[in-house]
Amino acid sequence: MSEFQYIGFRAIDGPVSEKNLKFMRQQSSRAEITPWSFDNEYHYGDFHGHTAEMLRRGYDFHFHYANFGIRTLMMRLPNGLPDAKAAAPYLEPESLFFKKDKDGKGGIICIDPCFEAGELDELWDLDSFLDRLLPLRSEILDGDLRPLYLAHLAVASDYNHNPEEEKDAPVPAGLNKLTNAQQALAELYGLGEGLLAAAAQDSPALPTHADSHNQYGAWLQSLPETTKVAWLSQLMAEPRSSVRSNILAAFHKGQGSSSWPTRFVERTIAELRSRGEERQREINRQKAEKSARRRAKKLAAMAADPHPTLRKTEQFAKERTREAYDKIGKLLADLREALAGSDRSGLAEQQARKLKDDNPTLNHLTAALRRQGFLKK
Numbered sequence: 001m002s003e004f005q006y007i008g009f010r011a012i013d014g015p016v017s018e019k020n021l022k023f024m025r026q027q028s029s030r031a032e033i034t035p036w037s038f039d040n041e042y043h044y045g046d047f048h049g050h051t052a053e054m055l056r057r058g059y060d061f062h063f064h065y066a067n068f069g070i071r072t073l074m075m076r077l078p079n080g081l082p083d084a085k086a087a088a089p090y091l092e093p094e095s096l097f098f099k100k101d102k103d104g105k106g107g108i109i110c111i112d113p114c115f116e117a118g119e120l121d122e123l124w125d126l127d128s129f130l131d132r133l134l135p136l137r138s139e140i141l142d143g144d145l146r147p148l149y150l151a152h153l154a155v156a157s158d159y160n161h162n163p164e165e166e167k168d169a170p171v172p173a174g175l176n177k178l179t180n181a182q183q184a185l186a187e188l189y190g191l192g193e194g195l196l197a198a199a200a201q202d203s204p205a206l207p208t209h210a211d212s213h214n215q216y217g218a219w220l221q222s223l224p225e226t227t228k229v230a231w232l233s234q235l236m237a238e239p240r241s242s243v244r245s246n247i248l249a250a251f252h253k254g255q256g257s258s259s260w261p262t263r264f265v266e267r268t269i270a271e272l273r274s275r276g277e278e279r280q281r282e283i284n285r286q287k288a289e290k291s292a293r294r295r296a297k298k299l300a301a302m303a304a305d306p307h308p309t310l311r312k313t314e315q316f317a318k319e320r321t322r323e324a325y326d327k328i329g330k331l332l333a334d335l336r337e338a339l340a341g342s343d344r345s346g347l348a349e350q351q352a353r354k355l356k357d358d359n360p361t362l363n364h365l366t367a368a369l370r371r372q373g374f375l376k377k
Contacts, residue, residue, distance in 0.1 A: 002043065003042075003043060003044065003066070003067065003068060004041070004042070004043060004066065004067045005041065005042040005046070005047070005064070005065065005066040005067075005070070006039075006040075006041055006042075006063070006064070006065040006066075006126040006127075007028075007031070007038070007039070007040045007041075007042070007047045007049075007062075007063075007064055008037070008038065008039050008040075008062070008063040008064075008126065008127055008130045009024075009037065009038035009039075009054060009055075009059035009061065009062050009063075010036065010037055010038075010059060010060060010061045010130065010131070010134055011035060011036045011037070011058055011059050011060055012060040012061060012134060012137060012138075013060055013078070014058075015035030015036055015058070016035045016036075016057070016058030016059060017035075017058060020057040020058045021033065021035060021058075023053075023054075023057055024038055024054060024057070024058075024059075027047075027048075027049030027050065027054060028040050028047065028049055035058075037127075038054070038059060039127050047064070051064075051074060052074075052099075052108055055074060055075075055076040055108055056076065056101070056108075059076070060075065060076045060137060061073075061074070061075050061076070061130070061133070061134055061137055062074040062075070063126070063129075063130045063133065065123060065126055067117065067122055068117040069114065069115040069116055069117050069119065070115075071113065071115065071120070071188055071189065072110070072111065072112045073110070073111040073112075073133065073136075073151075073188075074108055074109070074110045074111075075108065075109050075136070075137045075140065076106065076107075076108055076137075077098075077106060077107055077108070077109060077137070077140070077141065078105075078106045078246075079105055079106060079141075079246060080098070080100065080105050080106060080107050081098055081107075081109070081140075082140070082141055082142070082143045083143055083259075083260075084098075086143075086145060086260065086262075087145070087148055089152075089169045089170055090145070090148035090149060090151065090152040090169045091148075092155065094112075094160070095110075095111070095112045095113050095114065095155040095158070095160065096110070096111055096112070096113075096148075096151050096152060096155045097109070097110055098110075109140070111151040111154070111155070112155075113151075113154045113155045113157075113158040113160075113189060114158045114159055114160045115158060115159065116159060119159075119190075120189070120190040121190065123187075123188070129184065129188075132180065132181060132184040133181055133184050133185060133188070134181070135179065135180070135181035136181045136182070136185060139179065139181065139182070143259055143260050144172075144174075144260060145170075145172035145173075145260045145262060146172050146174060146175060146178065146179075146182050147181075147182060147185060148169075148172075149169060149170075149171065149172050149175065149199075150182060150185050150186055150189070150191060151185070151189075152169045153189075153191055153195070153199070153269070154188075154189035154190075154191060156168075156269045157189075157191075157269060157273070161269075163268065163269040163270040163273060164268060164270045165268065166268060166269040166270075167266075167267070167268060167269070168199075168265060168267050168268065168269060168271075168272050170262035170263060170264045171199055171200075171202045171203050171204075171262060171263050171264075171265060172203065172204075172260060172261070172262050173203060173204040173205060173206050173207060173260060173261040173262065174203065174204075174205075174206030174207075175196065175199055175200040175203035176197075176200035176203055177206055178196070192276065192280060193279075193280060193283050194276040194277060194278070194279040194280025194281070194282075194283055195272065195273060195276035195279075195280075196276075197276070197279040197280075197283065198272055198275035198276040198278070198279045199272060199276075201275075202263050202265045203263065204261040204262065204263050205261070207259070207260070207261065216251065219251055298334070299334060299337060299338040300338070302334060302335050302338035302339075303338040303339055303342065306335055306338075306339065306344065306347055309331055309332075309334075309335050310335075310347075310351055312327075312331055313328045313331055313332060313351060313355060314355075316328045316331075317355055317358075317359060317362070317365065320362070322364050322368075325362070325364050325365040325367075325368035325369075326368050328355065328365065328368060328369070329368040329369050329371055329372040329374070330372065332348045332351060332352055332369070332372060332374060333348070333372040333373070335347065335348040335351075336348035336349070348374070349374060352369045352374035352375060353374075353375070355369070356369065356375055
């Protein structure tokens with residue numbers, strides 16, 4: 001397996017300034033750099049740029065992927081964690097931590113579990129995958145604890161931690177209704193359906209939009225008019241400014257406790273994984289049953305009227321592609337199964353011979369039909 005690494009940065013709150021772009025260009029001579037993004041790939045060598053400083057100077061999100069096990073995420077939080085007390089049970093000092101800036105209230109959250117090469121499925125089209133992950137930062141700033149819980153599961157399950165000793169963190173509300181970004185985070189760290197379903201069994205109900213709206217409304221009414229006007233003026237003047245994160249930081253600071261419900265369950269990660277394996281078997285069984293019903297319905301429709309299937313094979317033959325020829329072979333194999341035992345059981349073989357006779361020079365079509373047991377060699 002050849003070595004491959006991807007380094008990506010994204011600006012979210014606003015573009016990187018021209019002054020700081022000069023600094024970004026000094027971090028790599030080959031990266032594609034814009035005020036909103038920084039992308040580079042390595043097939044040998046490493047990235048030697050100053051990641052934390054790049055985040056402090058304008059980029060908000062960083063993703064480092066390597067096919068030998070690295071899957072690091074770093075996010076700049078300009079006002080720090082919205083609720084440090086609520087976040088604390090999910091954090092640990094080595095692989096999931098928040099590093100506060102020396103000056104100011106901001107900092108960087110880092111998610112860096114350790115995996116062996118080949119332990120997780122490889123990912124592709126990584127710049128697009130990074131874009132799927134970007135909303136995680138906004139979710140964390142909103143006080144959503146689900147991204148931190150998923151990161152906790154990834155870290156507690158890596159090779160540096162013993163699942164028999166690691167304790168599960170409080171289960172956040174809404175774990176059975178992950179956002180698209182949270183689903184991408186689960187994919188990134190190989191958190192399977194069964195594991196998430198097992199954890200979600202203890203997840204409180206997701207707060208409704210109305211609940212959040214009412215909380216925000218009541219809090220805003222309690223603020224001085226001058227504060228609200230200043231925020232609104234800044235938002236109108238700079239739509240992509242950090243004013244929203246500033247408002248959310250002030251909101252969470254004013255709350256007596258976390259506004260995101262959680263439930264603590266006394267269990268180890270090993271116990272959760274055992275439950276997850278049981279749930280995965282059940283999920284696989286349900287999927288197999290659903291697939292079988294869908295296939296039975298498809299074959300019944302073919303048996304009732306084979307002509308649409310025959311027309312599709314004729315259409316695919318005109319496309320003159322290997323993919324189309326493979327589809328022909330599979331369609332005719334399905335038709336053969338659908339008509340088995342009936343007085344039209346030879347219809348699929350007849351169509352295969354007809355297609356071969358009508359297209360004698362299409363060797364890949366002939367090969368596709370032979371792979372499905374049609375035609376003699």
